[in-house]
Amino acid sequence: MVNEQKKVMMEVKNIKLRFGGVVAIQNVSFDIQEGEIRAIIGPNGAGKSSMLNVINGFYHPQEGEIWFNGEKRPSMEPYEVAKTGIARTFQNIALFKGMTTIENVMTGRQLKMHKNFFWQLLRYGPAIEEEVQHRKRCEEIIDFLEINNIRKTPVGSLPYGLQKRVELARALAMEPELLLLDEPMAGMNVEEKQDMSRFIVDVNEEFGTTIALIEHDMGVVMDLADRVVVLNYGELLADGTPKEVQADQAVIDAYLGVPH
Amino acid sequence: MDFLTYLLTGIFLTPFAEMIEMPDLFFQALWDGFVSGTLYGLIALGFVLIFKASGVFNFAQPILVVLAALALISFYKMGIPAWLSVVCVLIMFYALAWLIERLILRKLVNTDGNILFMSTVALSFIIIGAAQWIFGGRPSSMIHKELGFPTGSLEWPMFGGGVYFEMLDISAAVVAVLLILTLGLFFSRTKIGRGLRAVADDPQAALSVGISLNQIWVIVWFVAGVVALVTGIFWGARSDVSFALQIIGFKALPVLIIGGFTSVPGAIVGGLMIGLGEKIFEIYWGPLLGSGVEGWFAYVIALGFLLFKPQGLFGDKIIERV
Amino acid sequence: MYFRETGQFKSKYKEELAAFPIFEDKIGIAIAAIIAFILIPLFGLPGLSYEFTISAVMIPVVIFTITTLGLNILLGFAGQISLGTAAFMGVGAYSCYKIMTIFPDLNALICVVLSGVVTAFVGTIFGLPSLRIKGFYLMVATLAAQFFLEWAFIRIPWLYNYNISGAIEVPYKEMFGIVLTGAKSEPLTRYFVCLAFLVVLTWLASNVIRGRIGRSWMMIRDMDIAAELIGVRPLTAKLSAFAFSSFYIGISGALMVFFWLGAAEVESFDINHSFTYLFMVIIGGLGSITGSYFGAILVWVVPVILKEYGKSVFGIDAFIMENFTTILLGVVMLTILIVEPHGLARIWQIAKQKLRLWPFPY
Numbered sequence: 002m003v004n005e006q007k008k009v010m011m012e013v014k015n016i017k018l019r020f021g022g023v024v025a026i027q028n029v030s031f032d033i034q035e036g037e038i039r040a041i042i043g044p045n046g047a048g049k050s051s052m053l054n055v056i057n058g059f060y061h062p063q064e065g066e067i068w069f070n071g072e073k074r075p076s077m078e079p080y081e082v083a084k085t086g087i088a089r090t091f092q093n094i095a096l097f098k099g100m101t102t103i104e105n106v107m108t109g110r111q112l113k114m115h116k117n118f119f120w121q122l123l124r125y126g127p128a129i130e131e132e133v134q135h136r137k138r139c140e141e142i143i144d145f146l147e148i149n150n151i152r153k154t155p156v157g158s159l160p161y162g163l164q165k166r167v168e169l170a171r172a173l174a175m176e177p178e179l180l181l182l183d184e185p186m187a188g189m190n191v192e193e194k195q196d197m198s199r200f201i202v203d204v205n206e207e208f209g210t211t212i213a214l215i216e217h218d219m220g221v222v223m224d225l226a227d228r229v230v231v232l233n234y235g236e237l238l239a240d241g242t243p244k245e246v247q248a249d250q251a252v253i254d255a256y257l258g259v260p261h
Numbered sequence: 262m263d264f265l266t267y268l269l270t271g272i273f274l275t276p277f278a279e280m281i282e283m284p285d286l287f288f289q290a291l292w293d294g295f296v297s298g299t300l301y302g303l304i305a306l307g308f309v310l311i312f313k314a315s316g317v318f319n320f321a322q323p324i325l326v327v328l329a330a331l332a333l334i335s336f337y338k339m340g341i342p343a344w345l346s347v348v349c350v351l352i353m354f355y356a357l358a359w360l361i362e363r364l365i366l367r368k369l370v371n372t373d374g375n376i377l378f379m380s381t382v383a384l385s386f387i388i389i390g391a392a393q394w395i396f397g398g399r400p401s402s403m404i405h406k407e408l409g410f411p412t413g414s415l416e417w418p419m420f421g422g423g424v425y426f427e428m429l430d431i432s433a434a435v436v437a438v439l440l441i442l443t444l445g446l447f448f449s450r451t452k453i454g455r456g457l458r459a460v461a462d463d464p465q466a467a468l469s470v471g472i473s474l475n476q477i478w479v480i481v482w483f484v485a486g487v488v489a490l491v492t493g494i495f496w497g498a499r500s501d502v503s504f505a506l507q508i509i510g511f512k513a514l515p516v517l518i519i520g521g522f523t524s525v526p527g528a529i530v531g532g533l534m535i536g537l538g539e540k541i542f543e544i545y546w547g548p549l550l551g552s553g554v555e556g557w558f559a560y561v562i563a564l565g566f567l568l569f570k571p572q573g574l575f576g577d578k579i580i581e582r583v
Numbered sequence: 584m585y586f587r588e589t590g591q592f593k594s595k596y597k598e599e600l601a602a603f604p605i606f607e608d609k610i611g612i613a614i615a616a617i618i619a620f621i622l623i624p625l626f627g628l629p630g631l632s633y634e635f636t637i638s639a640v641m642i643p644v645v646i647f648t649i650t651t652l653g654l655n656i657l658l659g660f661a662g663q664i665s666l667g668t669a670a671f672m673g674v675g676a677y678s679c680y681k682i683m684t685i686f687p688d689l690n691a692l693i694c695v696v697l698s699g700v701v702t703a704f705v706g707t708i709f710g711l712p713s714l715r716i717k718g719f720y721l722m723v724a725t726l727a728a729q730f731f732l733e734w735a736f737i738r739i740p741w742l743y744n745y746n747i748s749g750a751i752e753v754p755y756k757e758m759f760g761i762v763l764t765g766a767k768s769e770p771l772t773r774y775f776v777c778l779a780f781l782v783v784l785t786w787l788a789s790n791v792i793r794g795r796i797g798r799s800w801m802m803i804r805d806m807d808i809a810a811e812l813i814g815v816r817p818l819t820a821k822l823s824a825f826a827f828s829s830f831y832i833g834i835s836g837a838l839m840v841f842f843w844l845g846a847a848e849v850e851s852f853d854i855n856h857s858f859t860y861l862f863m864v865i866i867g868g869l870g871s872i873t874g875s876y877f878g879a880i881l882v883w884v885v886p887v888i889l890k891e892y893g894k895s896v897f898g899i900d901a902f903i904m905e906n907f908t909t910i911l912l913g914v915v916m917l918t919i920l921i922v923e924p925h926g927l928a929r930i931w932q933i934a935k936q937k938l939r940l941w942p943f944p945y
Contacts, residue, residue: 057812083814097805099870108802112814114795118823121797124790132794175813318719368921375664376924378719379865382858383916390909511854514723522719556734560727567716567724 007034016065040226048235058082088177098157109174110135162193182214276545296430298536299437305516305528307488314457314481321385323510330493330502331396343407354486400503433495515563637770645777651863651875653831659870661824662804667725670732672836673852679837691756702833703826710825773842868928877927
């Protein structure tokens with residue numbers, strides 16, 4: 002394995018997250034290395050989405066540290082986290098329903114656009130140049146994900162699989178260093194899953210984007226992921242390559258149950 | 262410097278000195294505040310019931326109060342005996358509830374709360390236009406005497422002065438409390454009440470266990486009408502009956518914020534807080550600001566709640582999920 | 584309205600990002616402009632007296648379109664509900680009055696713009712609760728603004744220069760020798776001033792909403808959590824929407840008093856007016872600039888013309904017509920909510936879509 006030489010991009014240390022009396026995450030630590038595809042798996046309610054929300058800055062853990070690119074990250078609001086180069090998609094699609102596909106993808110460029118209010122008012126000169134330049138980039142991403150034909154369709158009327166793809170496009174438009182995917186293949190048929198897997202691998206290889214994804218389909222996880230984290234009831238159950246995790250007795254127990 | 266001293270004494274000294282010097286006035290203010298508080302609570306209850314049962318934030322509630330009062334007076338003027346007029350108004354409200362359900366709500370099933378809310382605003386325009394057309398725009402006086410509510414006042418001497426209890430206010434408070442209790446029992450103990458809460462939770466699930474959505478809605482709107490009628494009678498008796506009565510309906514909104522949108526006890530406690538608070542603030546701190554503060558005091562308090570305790574005193578906690 | 588957009592290819596993104604990418608739209612706009620700028624000022628509207636057309640129909644409808652645009656920016660584009668519109672117009676009117684009193688030599692148009700700036704500031708302050716709350720809760724917060732401001736307009740005599748009447752009295756102002764405001768001004772002059780404001784403000788609004796800032800508003804409207812995770816700061820987005828929207832509403836308030844009514848009291852800024860503006864936005868179409876025009880025209884012009892015809896042609900009492908139009912407004916609003924909640928603009932869009940495919944819809 003070449004993992005040893007790779008740089009660690011993100012490290013979460015001893016994260017503990019409580020909602021009132023309910024403990025969502027208990028003392029979980031793992032790392033994400035640059036350029037890898039990292040899967041987070043576990044039964045329902047294991048704290049996977051909560052973990053992503055912690056990385057995103059949407060939840061603030063009571064204890065624990067997050068290190069990103071070698072620096073300890075202070076407590077941040079989600080929009081600040083976005084600025085550090087972390088993008089994400091959602092389990093229940095969170096597209097901007099009132100906009101078309103291209104507009105949704107353009108929203109991903111929001112942080113890269115800087116022209117001030119007065120140029121925006123006039124929409125002339127630098128403001129329009131900027132708009133055109135980012136539009137070009139978005140069109141490239143749209144081409145990449147093969148959604149050209151729905152460019153001007155309002156996203157609300159798109160089928161589920163395509164919506165997921167638009168959401169991926171939007172996240173890619175942010176040109177993130179780290180991409181978090183929350184169940185990118187939930188509710189898809191086999192063909193759609195294959196497409197989506199192909200895109201994820203392509204993104205990882207062509208753009209060099211580091212990816213952390215939550216997924217329930219074990220086949221997909223085993224094929225895609227370089228390394229896997231297993232959570233159960235908010236605790237870390239196993240961490241390793243797909244093969245190691247598959248063979249781990251604790252993981253098998255958690256998924257299949259233990260005979261009483 | 263002088264101004265500052267004036268301000269500080271005005272805020273921290275004078276009002277309390279006045280309270281101690283003239284306790285009878287203070288008690289009078291408390292009592293007046295209490296009575297308007299019960300009425301605010303009652304009308305807020307009208308909102309809460311509809312909100313709980315159909316998820317509709319019924320903006321037409323204030324205009325229903327005006328409609329009830331105007332209709333009652335008109336029926337009486339047509340020569341119908343007072344109590345029979347009340348029955349007529351109730352029949353009218355039942356018909357109205359049925360119409361609203363048939364013509365509006367049924368067509369808006371499964372649309373989101375904002376649209377339902379807007380439709381009640383539109384409804385209130387229709388009612389305003391129609392009520393003005395039919396009943397005319399001139400203020401008239403309430404027929405509470407004819408309805409048999411006692412008039413005059415009780416005087417309770419104390420601290421060298423005296424506190425006046427208007428008989429009408431006493432009956433208002435009594436009727437309001439009785440109505441609140443009845444409604445509370447009705448919605449928590451009866452089959453219809455259970456159905457109502459089921460509909461509020463999930464209309465489709467409620468349908469699937471055999472609850473008639475349409476029937477529930479008619480009942481809820483009818484109850485809102487009853488609440489409007491009671492408020493209309495007593496508030497109309499305290500002032501004139503005119504379209505200005507709407508304002509009291511709007512007062513229910515801050516009450517809801519304070520009590521929480523879904524809580525029956527919240528509506529009552531919130532109503533009392535607003536009623537007492539604005540009376541006392543108006544009398545003791547109002548002069549400092551140039552009086553007339555009753556108009557916005559409630560809203561500013563509500564604003565404070567919104568910023569620091571958005572779910573209100575008794576509301577369900579709002580949790581956001583990704 | 585029979586046209587095809589087929590064959591109009593764009594070879595540059597810049598062309599596609601233009602305000603009216605389709606040729607026929609440009610013609611439509613030109614026709615509307617000719618009607619508003621030339622035909623109506625020359626001939627008025629059929630069946631109505633010229634004076635009445637300009638002062639009671641056209642000037643107010645232009646002003647209300649600005650109001651509707653402003654409220655639509657807030658409600659339709661940024662998704663933040665406000666019931667304080669009328670009060671914010673009051674802020675515009677009273678601040679314009681104060682600015683004119685303090686700087687008597689300042690150009691009237693600059694005063695109007697400055698009053699918009701003041702209103703933007705006030706609007707931002709009252710927009711602060713939107714950072715914590717949304718929906719009905721925010722609505723109640725804006726109601727607080729409405730009632731508090733109404734109270735302030737009565738109880739702070741400084742605002743109306745201690746006039747005994749408690750009303751704003753419009754001073755005499757001129758520019759390049761033309762009388763702009765005050766009793767001696769020509770209605771037509773005032774109409775053109777308002778129209779000029781409308782054109783410029785529409786252009787600016789359409790620019791902003793298509794750019795970065797407008798997108799951040801729509802992101803907050805559609806899915807605030809996702810917007811935040813993409814890097815939109817809710818504070819900036821929401822408050823800028825409140826400020827921008829209040830700027831428009833303030834300008835329309837100043838125009839209303841100084842270029843239309845000529846004097847104003849608190850009643851011009853009460854809650855019922857707030858509802859009327861809300862209706863204009865909803866009937867016209869949330870999140871649509873064209874819709875703002877439709878809404879203002881339908882809600883203002885139709886009742887006024889009905890009332891006028893009712894009186895002159897059928898001899899119906901004004902009181903009855905008044906109530907009739909109130910009911911009509913409610914019914915139209917309900918119908919739109921039931922049939923097409925996105926308003927007239929959406930109905931227009933669907934009609935265009937159908938026409939485009941006609942006569943072969945499949």
